[in-house]
Amino acid sequence: MVLVAVEFDGRGVTQTALLRAASDIICAAADREGNPSLGYERYDDAPDRVGVPIKGFSVISKYEIPKDQAEKDAADAALPVDQVPAPVCDLSHYKDCYEEVAGEAMLYEPRSVDAVLVYDDTMVRGGEPWAHIGLQAIHEKLKDGGAIVVNSKKDPEFLLNFIQPTNKRYILATIDAEGMDKIFVVPLIGAMLRVAPGIVSYRSVIYAIKDRYKAEGLKKAEVVKEAYHKVKFIEVPPAKGPIQLKRRSKRFEEFPTWKEMPEGIVVYAPPVNTPNPHYKTDTFRTYRPVTDPAKCNKDGLCWLYCPDSARSPDPEKLFEIYVDYCKGCGVCAEVCPTKAIKMVYELDFKEARLW
Amino acid sequence: MVRMLTTGTTTIATAVKHADVDVISAYPIRPYTGVMNELARMIADGELDAEYIVCDSEHTQFEIAKHAAACGARVFTGSAGIGWAFAHEALVVTPSDRVPVVAMVGNRALDDPGNFGVEHTDVLVTRDLGWMMCWPENPQEAYDLTLMGYKIAENPKVLLPYIVNCDGNFITHVRFPVDLPDEELAKEFLPSTPPPRHNVLHPDRPLSIAPHVDYYWGAEIRRQMDQAMKNAIEVTRKVHEEFNKIFGRGGPPFVEEIYTEGADAVLMGVGGMAMPARAALKQLRREGIKVGYVKLRRFRPFSTEDVVNALRKFKVVGVLDMDFSFGSAHTGGIIFQEVRSALYDLPDRPKVVNYIIGLGGREITVDVMRSLAKEVNEIAKTGEVKQVVKWIGLRE
Numbered sequence: 001m002v003l004v005a006v007e008f009d010g011r012g013v014t015q016t017a018l019l020r021a022a023s024d025i026i027c028a029a030a031d032r033e034g035n036p037s038l039g040y041e042r043y044d045d046a047p048d049r050v051g052v053p054i055k056g057f058s059v060i061s062k063y064e065i066p067k068d069q070a071e072k073d074a075a076d077a078a079l080p081v082d083q084v085p086a087p088v089c090d091l092s093h094y095k096d097c098y099e100e101v102a103g104e105a106m107l108y109e110p111r112s113v114d115a116v117l118v119y120d121d122t123m124v125r126g127g128e129p130w131a132h133i134g135l136q137a138i139h140e141k142l143k144d145g146g147a148i149v150v151n152s153k154k155d156p157e158f159l160l161n162f163i164q165p166t167n168k169r170y171i172l173a174t175i176d177a178e179g180m181d182k183i184f185v186v187p188l189i190g191a192m193l194r195v196a197p198g199i200v201s202y203r204s205v206i207y208a209i210k211d212r213y214k215a216e217g218l219k220k221a222e223v224v225k226e227a228y229h230k231v232k233f234i235e236v237p238p239a240k241g242p243i244q245l246k247r248r249s250k251r252f253e254e255f256p257t258w259k260e261m262p263e264g265i266v267v268y269a270p271p272v273n274t275p276n277p278h279y280k281t282d283t284f285r286t287y288r289p290v291t292d293p294a295k296c297n298k299d300g301l302c303w304l305y306c307p308d309s310a311r312s313p314d315p316e317k318l319f320e321i322y323v324d325y326c327k328g329c330g331v332c333a334e335v336c337p338t339k340a341i342k343m344v345y346e347l348d349f350k351e352a353r354l355w
Numbered sequence: 356m357v358r359m360l361t362t363g364t365t366t367i368a369t370a371v372k373h374a375d376v377d378v379i380s381a382y383p384i385r386p387y388t389g390v391m392n393e394l395a396r397m398i399a400d401g402e403l404d405a406e407y408i409v410c411d412s413e414h415t416q417f418e419i420a421k422h423a424a425a426c427g428a429r430v431f432t433g434s435a436g437i438g439w440a441f442a443h444e445a446l447v448v449t450p451s452d453r454v455p456v457v458a459m460v461g462n463r464a465l466d467d468p469g470n471f472g473v474e475h476t477d478v479l480v481t482r483d484l485g486w487m488m489c490w491p492e493n494p495q496e497a498y499d500l501t502l503m504g505y506k507i508a509e510n511p512k513v514l515l516p517y518i519v520n521c522d523g524n525f526i527t528h529v530r531f532p533v534d535l536p537d538e539e540l541a542k543e544f545l546p547s548t549p550p551p552r553h554n555v556l557h558p559d560r561p562l563s564i565a566p567h568v569d570y571y572w573g574a575e576i577r578r579q580m581d582q583a584m585k586n587a588i589e590v591t592r593k594v595h596e597e598f599n600k601i602f603g604r605g606g607p608p609f610v611e612e613i614y615t616e617g618a619d620a621v622l623m624g625v626g627g628m629a630m631p632a633r634a635a636l637k638q639l640r641r642e643g644i645k646v647g648y649v650k651l652r653r654f655r656p657f658s659t660e661d662v663v664n665a666l667r668k669f670k671v672v673g674v675l676d677m678d679f680s681f682g683s684a685h686t687g688g689i690i691f692q693e694v695r696s697a698l699y700d701l702p703d704r705p706k707v708v709n710y711i712i713g714l715g716g717r718e719i720t721v722d723v724m725r726s727l728a729k730e731v732n733e734i735a736k737t738g739e740v741k742q743v744v745k746w747i748g749l750r751e
Contacts, residue, residue, distance in 0.1 A: 023530070027360045031532060039360060039530040043471070043523075043716075096637075098532070102493065103634025106525045106627055106719035257750040265467060 001093070001100045004199045005059045005110040006192070007141060008185075009127065010119040011286070012045070012052035019056030022117060022185035025212060026058040029204040034089040035062040036098040042108050045129055051284035051327050053127025053136075059110050061101035063093040065198040073193055073202035077228045081221040087204040113141045115196040117188045121152035121174070122286045122346045125162045125354050126247075131279030134249040135354055137164040144168045147196035149231070151177040151184055154347070156234045162347060164248075164355040165239035171195045173233035181223045190227030202228070245355045247280075275322060281308070282354065285328030287343035291318045295340035302332035302341060357535045363494040363526035364389025366533055367459050367519060370501035372397055373541035374457075377428035378406045380419040384438035385471045386461035386527035391433070413438040417445035417458075424454035425564055427555040429505065429547075432456065435523065436463030436477045443481075449516045450485030451576060452565050453554055453583070455508035456516040457501065458486075462626070462677075463523045464715045472716010473523035475625065475678040479689045485580045487517040487587060488655040490625035494531045497521055499598065499605050500652075502545055506594045509549040512586040522627040522677075523716065536602060544601045587656045608653065609661040614640060615647030620731035621666070623649040624675035625690060628712070628719055635724035646728040654690065659697045666698060670738075671706045673731040677713045685709070687744040706734060709744040717748050 008022045023039035030037040041047075041056040066072065076084050104110060116138060118124060126135045138148060148170060150159060156172040163172070175191040177184035186209065193202050202224075209224060210217035262268070270276055289302075298315040310325040311332070333341040346352050359365075368390050371379070381391040397403040406423075410416040413434050420432040434442060439460055449456055464474040478488060487507065491497040497519060504517040521527050554564060568576065588609075595608040613629065614636040615621060622632055632648040639646060649665055649672070666672050674695075676688020683692060691709035698704045710727055713719050727747065734740055 024360065027530065031358075031360060036532050037360070040524075040528060043528055099630075099633050099637060102531070102630040103721045105493075105529050105531070105630050106522075106713070108524070108718060111720075253750070255750060259751065 001061060001063060001097060002065055003059065003061055003100065003104065004065070005057060005113040006199060007110075007113040007116045008056040008119070009116060009123050009138065010054055010056070011123070011284075012047040012049050012054050015119050016041075016047045016054065018119065018183070018185050019054060021183065022189060023056050023058045025185070025189060025205065025208055026200055027060070028212065029200040029208040030058070030060040030062075032087045032089060032204040032207055033062070033201060034091045034094060035060050036094060036101050037061070038101055038105055044108060049284070050329055051286065053123060053129050053283055055109065057110055057113070059101055059104050060199065061097040063097060069201065070197040073197050076202045076206075077225060081206055081225050082218060084203050084206045086207060087201055109141060111141075112143045114143055114146050114199055115192050116142055116146070116148045117185070117192060118148060118150040119184070119188075120286060121150050121154060121159060122352075123283075124148075124150060124159050125352060126164060126283060128280060128283045132250065132255070135247040135283065136249045137166065137355075139163070139166050139168060139170060140249060142168060142170055145170065147171040147173060147192065149173045149175065149188055149191045149195060151175065151188055153179070156232055160234070160236065162353045164245060165243050167238045167243070169238050170236050171233050172236050173231050175227055175231045177227070180227060181220070183220075186220050186223050187227035190224035191231035193224070194228045194231050195233050247354055275325065280324040281327050282324050285326060285346055287328045287330065288326065288346050288349060289321055289328070289330070289332050289341045290344050292340045292342065293318060295338045297338050297340070299337065301335045301337065305331050305335045307331060356537065359533050359535055360530045361494060361533055362389060362528055362530050363491070363497040363521045364461070364528070365393050366494040366498035366535065367501050367521065368393035368397065369535055370498045370541075371431045372403045373538050374429060374431075374502060374505045374545055375547040376405050376431045378408070378420070378423035378430045380408045380410055380416045380423070380430070380432045382410045382413050382416045382434070382438065384413070384435045386463060386521070386523040387433045387435040387438070387459060389461070389527055390459050394431070413442040414445055417442040417449065420456045420458070421445060421449045421452060421454055424456045425452065425554070425556050427549070427557070429549055430456050431458070433459035433461070435461040436471070437466040439477050440465060440480070446481055446486070447484055448565065450580060453514040454516065455505070455514055455549070457504045457508060457519070458516065459501070459519045459521060461521050461523050461527045467715065470715050471523055473525060473677065474714055474716065475520070475676075476689075478518060478520050479678050481518070482655065482689065485515055485584065486655060487515055487584075487653070488520060489518070489653040490520045490651070491526065492627060492629045492650060494526060495533050497526060498533070498535060499602070502541060503594050503598055503605075505549070506545050507587060507591050509552070510590045511550060511552050513583050513590050514552060514554070515580070515583050515587065520626065525627045540601065544598060584656045588658050591653065591656070606652070609651070609658040610665045611650040611652060612665060613648040613650060614645075615649065616645070618645045618647035619669060620671040620673070620728075620735040621647040621649050621669050622673045622675055622724070622727060622731060623651060623666075623694065624677070625651045625654060626677070628675055628677065631719050631721045631724045635721045635728060638721070639725060639728055644729065644732060646732050651690065657693060657697070662694065662697050663701065666694070666705055667701055669705045670735040671708065671731045673708050673710055673727060675710050675712050675727070679711055679714065685743050687711070691744070706740055708734065708740055708742075710747050711744065712747040723747060
């Protein structure tokens with residue numbers, strides 16, 4: 001028996017339903033091959049916070065992964081989508097596989113994943129959903145030799161600048177998924193089939209997609225095929241030498257013991273007017289506000305309206321943002337009467353790497 | 356039969372639809388909200404015809420459920436964690452009014468702010484009130500136990516309210532492969548109209564339910580409830596038998612033995628933790644270590660007979676509690692106390708130890724289950740108990 005898993009990384013509010021959609025497609029594909037699966041979104045996420053990094057998962061149990069799966073998929077992907085043969089539903093190991101996968105049901109995240117699908121390329125910097133979790137690298141749960149597939153117009157080489165170094169070997173792939181389909185998880189899954197074969201077969205995904213999107217099914221299946229062929233990818237070798245990180249996620253054992261915790265659920269706050277050293281919310285940000293000194297009239301509306309108090313009260317510094325706390329919501333740009341504030345794509349800043 | 360990948364909240368909502376309920380009272384609290392949302396969708400889509408009342412609080416919600424049931428309506432409601440706690444005044448009088456309300460409790464920690472992880476203490480504070488209680492292992496069983504709930508609760512020999520517990524997140528929010536039966540099959544098992552009973556409010560036959568009560572009446576009322584709970588054991592057996600016949604699944608009514616063949620030691624628990632236990636025990640069996648798991652499907656009524664018969668053949672029972680009773684005997688879990696007490700009269704009784712596990716929704720892995728299974732097996736070999744109550748996965 002083998003357990004395989006896929007992780008979906010998106011952002012709160014806007015992409016909540018898309019986590020579910022991707023997980024449902026992959027689980028439905030696994031089901032067509034007779035493999036039981038679990039699909040879930042991380043329970044502790046609060047997806048109602050705008051921009052918060054959120055995660056979803058599919059976990060599949062199968063008897064074995066055929067060695068020639070990549071070749072079979074490539075042969076299927078060469079056919080027109082309406083001529084792809086139907087997957088064979090083999091239920092001979094179903095009960096054993098079900099017990100195996102259900103054994104993983106009492107977890108919030110799978111123990112490891114074979115592929116990570118990233119919905120927004122600024123997320124490759126890592127995500128920090130809660131203070132106590134810390135900055136989770138995009139390959140935190142990835143198995144050695146796994147694949148990261150990013151929805152991005154950029155090349156994999158460019159995105160690599162923003163990804164924490166790791167001792168794992170992995171494939172980094174990009175595809176302009178949003179440019180291919182409004183439901184961009186469809187092309188993302190197509191790209192995944194190419195760079196991480198063996199999780200689910202190409203043909204089972206084609207049939208699951210045709211079934212799910214009914215009248216539009218064939219059109220969506222074409223998108224899968226196109227993405228399979230169009231995906232750009234590089235192999236990333238393991239980092240050499242010891243890895244030094246300024247920010248990283250915390251291990252369970254690093255948290256205080258019950259004897260060390262203050263009794264009565266007490267949290268000591270930082271002194272008044274000092275930033276919180278324990279929790280940075282910069283991974284919520286896709287766009288960063290930048291003020292044009294020529295246009296700024298120093299009225300301070302940006303400072304006043306900032307919902308996170310993430311701007312300095314100093315007019316001489318043009319109410320500069322506290323870069324660790326600005327979530328990039330864009331309220332300041334919206335309220336500025338002189339249109340002095342522009343929202344700039346986060347990866348245009350070289351210092352956007354967080355580790 | 357429809358095969359779906361879906362959550363426990365959806366399967367429970369489907370069972371409620373198949374039961375053709377008349378009144379649903381609702382107030383949101385995670386993880387119960389999933390059922391509430393799904394039922395609202397069913398009504399909006401015209402799949403279900405029922406009164407859907409969104410209340411101002413859980414207290415009102417459970418009062419409305421009780422009163423609607425008193426009028427003879429088939430009712431569904433539910434809550435979780437502190438919402439359940441807030442409804443307590445209504446919860447207390449529902450069983451003594453002898454109305455067959457069916458409620459889903461999405462188990463949730465009480466209430467370290469914002470923690471919506473599973474803990475069974477929320478429902479176990481209701482342990483002594485006269486509500487029937489069961490714990491499904493997975494979304495499939497959640498459907499089964501909900502549908503059976505109406506049949507058991509509405510039996511004129513019982514007429515007690517019924518709780519379907521559901522481990523928060525792990526069963527309520529994880530999508531599993533599930534086989535949902537056709538509505539006709541469900542109707543064959545549970546007709547849309549409940550059997551007639553004596554305590555229905557109707558203008559044609561005026562009566563008053565729960566007027567003033569004093570010491571002339573109190574003890575007899577309690578004894579009646581006691582009898583109803585005792586009757587529920589036999590009724591549950593019959594309902595299970597019928598369910599198994601129609602649907603071809605459902606398992607035994609109170610206690611299910613998993614991989615117990617040839618085992619000297621077993622773990623025991625309620626709800627979803629049977630899933631990692633199954634996976635772990637199967638692995639161990641392949642490695643030559645035989646340890647079993649005893650799944651307690653129903654906690655109220657607690658069938659002493661079934662529990663004793665299942666456990667008497669083992670040397671060691673390790674009870675897994677996802678709950679805690681502060682300052683109790685041996686300062687352990689609630690289910691542990693009950694199981695230990697049930698075995699007391701056996702001349703050659705098994706040793707009973709207690710593991711406190713998964714509090715506040717902490718993850719339960721297959722590896723944890725493996726280590727616990729090995730531990731009880733070791734106690735069976737040596738006969739030596741070092742610690743009666745042990746906290747698992749705690750940072751200390």
